[in-house]
Amino acid sequence: MSRHHKVAIAGSGLAALATAARLHEQGVKDIAIYANGLGGTPYIAAINFVLPENPYGDTPEQYAKDMLAAGYNIGNKELVKEMADATLRGYELLCRWGVTFAHNDDGSIKLRHVSGHTYPRSLCQTTNLIGVEIEKVMLPKLAEAGIEFHKHAVVVGLLKSEDGKIDGFTVIEDGGEPFNVYAPVVVASWGGVGNLLGTSTYPDDVKGNTLGMAKQAGASLVDLEFIEFEPMVMMSPAGAVGEPCPTAMLGEGGYLLNSDGERFLLEVRPQGEAGAPKSLINHEIWKQVAKGKGNPHGGIWVDLRHVDVNVLKAYPWFYNRLMQHGCDPNKELLEVGPMPHSFSGGIKVDRNYESDVKGLFAVGEACGGIHGACRCAGNAASQATLSGLLCAEGIMRTGELTREISERPVVYHRDDGVRARYLDELQRIAGKALGVYRNGQDLEAALKSVDEIINAPDTSRDDLTLQTALAISLIAKAALNRKESRGTHNRTDYPEASSEYEKEFVL
Ligand SMILES: Cc1cc2nc3c(=O)[nH]c(=O)nc-3n(C[C@H](O)[C@H](O)[C@H](O)COP(=O)(O)OP(=O)(O)OC[C@H]3O[C@@H](n4cnc5c(N)ncnc54)[C@H](O)[C@@H]3O)c2cc1C
Incomplete structure (x- = not known):
């Protein structure tokens, strides 16, 4: 058995959905998505877009500056600028495919202030995770538009032609025999690598071996050391371990405390905890732990006791999970610390989000070298959207869609x-x-x-x-x-x- 498509996408997270949606809008037919789950997407709480109605006078230029600063100024300036310039178009793409965002009582769009940003520019839902909403509304609409979904399919290797181009991948569907899927355009949207390290916030379907797959195919990889450690992941109680405490909580007035009850971040950031970049928070946590002022699990504490309970309840996935496990964030300090959470490295891409192996494109967490050493919070989701949008437009520029593909035997090893x-x-x-x-x-x-x-x-x-x-x-x-x-x-x-x-x- 084998299958042929114009575009074969590995993964069905936000980056895959945005790519497929924009390709469809440009008239591309015969797009197929192969994946074994939904990846990190359903867990997305915050997604950043700079909208013209932002009341703080935000601009795409400021957004680009924030991204480069959070990445320690070693990001790709050109790709960051293009991403920031496309911010409104990314928001509009999601809206066109049915995604809705929370609004304030006065009708304005709800904006949260998350880590690494000068201004509040993070969009959300207050009744559910925005990632759940995205999958819920976009998957059926894309299927209705004719995009093929293979939901129990694991990509096990990329196919390379004799002239060095990628023209498909090998798949195992429903645990059956491996077969080849051929396409002149292959989009890697298989997420990040955190699970390679054992405990992480990543779901099981994102294993991280895909980075090795890209290497086997000869793609250049970049910034691989930059696994991102989310600074405030719950370390207790047992049932809540691994749940990220949103950095937006610092924007809501939360504090970080050491064992002496000191707001240690103020020593280096007198203006307050709100908006502090994740890397800075992690380095300061490390200093407290090294001084013996950390918590028993190697992290510190978040204090939300003074934050209005209705504000906490507007993060229901977080609040409810804590309450269900006997931890009331309005009554007790939360033990938190850093855990692998996302990845800024990956497949090196050009402006079309194509790798240096023709035919292989990469989007979302699968691509690297854009943000530098770290992303601002909420920017993994923005990048997934915007890289998908820009990649879909780039694919049209490359002319790859018309390439002829020849079949070959399946090669797969399992022991x-x-x-x-x-x-x-x-x-x-x-x-x-x-x-x-x-x-x-x-x-x-x-x-x-x-x-x-x-x-x-x-x-x-x-x-x-x-x-x-x-x-x-x-x-x-x-x-x-x-x-x-x-x-x-x-x-x-x-x-x-x-x-x-x-x-x-x-x-
Ligand atoms: C708990 C948690 C909370 C998060 N919160 C936020 C947040 O609030 N804001 C934010 O910006 N980011 C957040 N992130 C990060 C964000 O979820 C990811 O960066 C984002 O989902 C990346 O989108 P993606 O489409 O590139 O990858 P993913 O959404 O991870 O999707 C990867 C896809 O690839 C598939 N896949 C993987 N390997 C294979 C394979 N071999 N074969 C076939 N398919 C494969 C998976 O099944 C999945 O469909 C969070 C992550 C986690 C884990």
């Missing part, structure tokens, strides 16, 4: 024994060396161990294991080369390097 032998071990190695606190010695040891697994004679018998090992090895190499604490992680052997970059956040 459950190899998986059992190495996958847990790989996760353990990555979790230890690539977490929020890193040092050269651990990274070198990790690299050595992972490379031994890559070169072991049995590893090549299992594609998932090899791709996972490749992904971890590449991230470890990039992390070893980044001899500074730039980004949301900390290089404990280069602790001072961060301060130089942080100055611009605090003034």
Whole structure:
């Protein structure tokens, strides 16, 4: 069995939906989406757009400045500018496909102030997560428009032609036999890599081996060290562990406290906690933990006791989960700390969101090198929307859609024994060396161990294991080369390097 499409999209998160929606609007027919879940999209609480009616005088220029500053000024200025310039069009795209956003009582659109932004510009829903709304309204509309959805399909490898172009992928659907899906345009929208490290906020369907798949296909990868650690993820009680406390809570008046009850962020950011970039928060948490002023789980506390309960209830997924597990945010301090949450690295793309391997495009968390060391909060969702929009328009410029494709035999390796032998071990190695606190010695040891697994004679018998090992090895190499604490992680052997970059956040 095999299938042919004009465009084959791997993943069905927001980036995939935005790409498919914009392609459809431009008249492209025969678009198919292959995925094994919904990825991080249903968990999206905040999504940023600069709208003309923003009451704070916000502009796309200011938005671009904020993005570059949050990324420690090593983002791609051209792509950031294009993303900021397209902000209104991204919002309009979602509206055209049925997405609605919360409004205030006076009819104005509700804007929240999330981490890393000069102004409130984050859109939301107050009765549910905006990501749930996006999937709920866009999936049926796209299906109605003729986009094909394959909901239980795992992409296991990319197909490369003899002349070096990507022309499809191999898929396993409903646990059956692998088969090839051919398309002159393949869009990687398979999300990020946090699960490579073990505990993270990521859902299970986003495994991170896809980074190794892109490497096997010969695509250039970029900024791989920049796994983003969300600073305020719940560390207790057991039933709420892994739930991100929205950084918007700092915009609602929440404080960060150390074990002495001090608002430690004010030492470096006297203007207050609201809008503080995630990387700054993480570095300051680290300092408190290092001084012995952290919580018993290696983080700090968030104090929301003084925040109006109705404000807290407008984040129902968060408030209800805490209450269900016996933790009342209006009565007690919350134990929070950093956890892998998103990824700023990935497949290197040009202005059309095409990789340097023709035919392979990448959007959302699958692409990298745009934001630099870190995104502003809510910008993963914005990027998923805007990269999808810009990629769909870029695809039309490249002329790839008319390329002829020739079929070939399916190549796929699976060995459950190899998986059992190495996958847990790989996760353990990555979790230890690539977490929020890193040092050269651990990274070198990790690299050595992972490379031994890559070169072991049995590893090549299992594609998932090899791709996972490749992904971890590449991230470890990039992390070893980044001899500074730039980004949301900390290089404990280069602790001072961060301060130089942080100055611009605090003034
Ligand atoms: C708990 C949580 C809360 C978050 N909150 C926010 C927020 O408030 N604001 C914000 O901006 N960002 C947030 N993020 C990040 C945001 O969810 C992601 O960055 C965003 O969803 C990326 O969109 P995407 O389409 O690129 O990837 P995803 O939404 O992750 O989708 C990836 C897709 O690829 C599929 N896939 C993966 N591997 C394969 C494979 N091998 N074969 C086939 N399909 C595959 C998955 O099943 C899924 O369909 C949050 C993330 C989490 C986990």
